[in-house]
Amino acid sequence: MTRLEQIYQEKVSPELLKEYGYSSPMQIPRLEKISLNIGLGEGSQNQKIIDDAVAELTSLSAQKAVVTRAKKSIASFKLREGMPIGCRVTLRHERMWDFLDKLVNFALPRVRDFRGVPDRGFDGRGNFTLGIKELTIFPELEIDKVEFVKGLNVTIVTSATTDKEGKTLLTLLGMPFRK
Template sequence: MAKSEEKEAKPKGQGGDKADKADKGGKAKGKQESKGKQESKGKQESKGKDKKSKADAADTPARPVVPPRMRDKYRDKVVPAMTKKFGYTNPMQLPRVEKVVVNMGLGQAVANPKMIESAVDEVCDITGQKPVVARAKKAISNYKLRTGMPIGVFVTLRRERMWEFLDRLITVALPRVRDFKGVSPKGFDGRGNYTLGLREQIIFPEINYDKIDSTRGMNVSIVTSAKTDEEGRALLTELGMPFRS
């Protein structure tokens, strides 16, 4: 009789274990479902917030984009004046400014590499665009220069930034040069492109004199589509470049 009771007890125990496992599995599934519901609710709420923020941004009026003043001057005044002076019959013949390259050479950076960082920040503040670091292509032992060492920074400006930089250069920066009597007309290369040398970067109002470690010069190259120096000079003169007489 005792053996039969033990045999009967075993299947009862096994059935009880299965029921316990089923209860645990049901609880786990319930927890997973509740977690899934909470996550889906959170995602829906976040999506709703994103939609609201986008809708609010769309409702707020956008700031008016002010076109570059120098570009408007080129279209309204320079084009008619150049057409009248040179007798252009096709609008494609009109010379225009294609790009402006600002280059700052740093020979002292060989001994003091930290000058490159400050030069990058200064050119970025002046032009509104991060410059590229120029590196040496050849090693020169007399100057302790190795291949790949940084020797300067430069930036190429086009479109709106080009026009804005030219506007600030002509109307703000050049008049702040000490004893300024005009720029030299000898900076043309024979193909209508003009290069201007500046001795100090502090003539630009974006540079804080108290925060710079030293004054540095730079070259500004204005690349035009003019075929001759005469056309290039006439173009820059109409834009307001104060050439020395």
Template sequence: MYTQTSFENTAEIYSLLENIKNEYENDIKNVLIKTSPNIYKNPHMIPKLKKIHVNRGLGLAAQNSNFLKKSIEEFTIITGQKPIITRSKKAIAGFKIRTDMELGLTVTLRGKKMYDFFTKLLFFTFAQIRDFRGLSVRSFDKAGNYTLGLKEQLIFPEIEYENIEQIQGLSINLVIGASTPKSHSNTLDRILNGMVLFKFLKFPLNDCGNYEKFSTLSEVNQLWDKKKHLRRKRWSQEETK
């Protein structure tokens, strides 16, 4: 039964869905330009959420038309957009895969649907994960984009337990865009841009705070170089054993 509190919470949720893009455009961009004028000299250099890819591999189960139809309906409910069926580019006899065989689903979200899905991740989906302690910064790739995997679809609020025939996960790739000069276009700068953006958007990076004690970018670079050296040393020791 709905109460006054539940209606207020619902109204607040819809307000969040509407305001997250406005918060970025009107507040976050201005704060970054004022606080870091040497790094972000113009609005085009400020990191932004460009698009979100949502993918699911179905494997040979995609050959079952009923299963594929059910997965497409589920993906449409979760993302708000009908997915594209991904197909194999070549045949692999060892995995019983033929050319142009249906193997998975993918969706690319932009604009309002992208922000709605991102807000749902922040305020609904992560809260449903048991013993959730945040996400690691190590999931950034060399281009500065962030990829995470979810083990089941039940953590999305639109999915009802009674309608689930099989537990399936999905992967989410958050593509971050920024027009950076060549002097600030290396891997570390791209990752730091993503960390700055996620910190303002309240994205739950659990080890992002480790770098707050460093006052300059050079100190962070020294830390990363030290970690790389230790990894190489450990690998060389393992090879000699």
């Protein structure tokens, strides 16, 4: 059991049960998965960018990233069906808890002029999406070896039914939301 998962079991879960008064412990919101996505439009022209993104995403997630491909051809973007346009990975269980711990405690504090995460990223069902402009905030990546600055979309999927429950869950897990 990871450190953050243990905190969830011992502190967060009872706190949520007390605050929202659930009738069953199965109603307590929990993390289901974390999805990481890098979109690279220029990757259709340059395969090296895609390969670098896959290697970087694999090193930070500890799981092999999958190349995403275009579903439709778009002539104005010089894009054909099946061309590589990004990469993604879905984390569950232990890797999910490790990544969230790393994101909250190591990566986000390394962001320049960090004032907290905006809470606009909730989707109405308790899931949260966060955009990161530079992957270099993660300690696994060596800044010298990164040729192209890439961004990252992090989607945290919870079992919460409302945004308020989802925000409470993530706040108790240590996500630094803006005041």
